[in-house]
Amino acid sequence: MLWSRQYQAIPRAFLPFTLTRPGTNNSIALKPMNVLRDIPFQLAEADFQSRLHLDRFPDSRAGVQELLQAALPLIRPKALFKVSFIGRRTDSTVQIDETLFASRVLSRNLKEVERVFPYVATCGDELEALESGTTDLFARFCLDTLKELALLAARDRLLEHLRAAYGVRELSSMNPGSGDARLWPISQQRPLFDLLGDVEGAIGVRLTASLLMVPNKSVSGILFPTEVRFESCQLCTRQGCPRRRAPYSGELAEALSSFHG
Numbered sequence: 001m002l003w004s005r006q007y008q009a010i011p012r013a014f015l016p017f018t019l020t021r022p023g024t025n026n027s028i029a030l031k032p033m034n035v036l037r038d039i040p041f042q043l044a045e046a047d048f049q050s051r052l053h054l055d056r057f058p059d060s061r062a063g064v065q066e067l068l069q070a071a072l073p074l075i076r077p078k079a080l081f082k083v084s085f086i087g088r089r090t091d092s093t094v095q096i097d098e099t100l101f102a103s104r105v106l107s108r109n110l111k112e113v114e115r116v117f118p119y120v121a122t123c124g125d126e127l128e129a130l131e132s133g134t135t136d137l138f139a140r141f142c143l144d145t146l147k148e149l150a151l152l153a154a155r156d157r158l159l160e161h162l163r164a165a166y167g168v169r170e171l172s173s174m175n176p177g178s179g180d181a182r183l184w185p186i187s188q189q190r191p192l193f194d195l196l197g198d199v200e201g202a203i204g205v206r207l208t209a210s211l212l213m214v215p216n217k218s219v220s221g222i223l224f225p226t227e228v229r230f231e232s233c234q235l236c237t238r239q240g241c242p243r244r245r246a247p248y249s250g251e252l253a254e255a256l257s258s259f260h261g
Contacts (some may be wrong), residue, residue: 034080067139101188
């Protein structure tokens with residue numbers, strides 16, 4: 001059975017403004033924020049049950065169906081992004097619009113890039129009340145799995161939109177706090193959110209004091225065009241990560257080790 005909520009994802013852009021690219025006399029028009037709302041969400045029930053290992057807990061099937069009836073109408077995946085431009089670069093920093101980021105690997109990856117897409121994608125905050133309202137551990141696991149699938153839908157829609165709207169075929173991503181802590185530390189979440197603007201007001205994602213995102217099934221980062229795909233996951237040794245988008249590459253980690261300094 002395929003559970004489905006169909007909407008057309010329509011980007012909402014604010015009025016553009018003009019900014020002088022750092023280090024030049026060139027003026028460029030930027031849009032502060034683009035928001036993708038009403039993203040289609042489809043739940044393949046067989047896949048969902050497999051993720052829950054319901055074959056081991058057949059007595060839970062009725063409860064899962066009841067939970068789906070309550071949760072599915074609430075799911076609202078969302079994403080936002082900006083079209084931003086690279087300014088000054090050093091070996092360890094890169095300026096995006098007027099925001100400076102510190103990461104040797106980020107600077108290296110953006111060496112040949114002029115235009116990037118800072119972004120946040122999320123499952124949406126609509127399931128938070130439902131999840132916090134139950135103490136049943138299995139129910140919370142079910143809701144967390146739904147949120148993970150909703151996040152995947154948001155990120156897939158974002159990538160689809162960027163490829164179609166901006167003519168980019170291959171996009172790579174770097175994410176603060178993902179992978180090796182030296183890659184791009186989680187402390188860079190704050191300047192990323194500052195660059196994007198009112199993320200919480202736009203799609204309901206906020207940062208905690210420890211710079212984690214709420215809702216927990218959210219992802220932030222910078223997407224950039226590339227000939228060879230790169231994911232922060234390629235430098236992460238964590239095993240069993242449900243969000244892994246690429247296998248760990250020891251060869252790549254060794255090649256980039258000189259940039260960790």
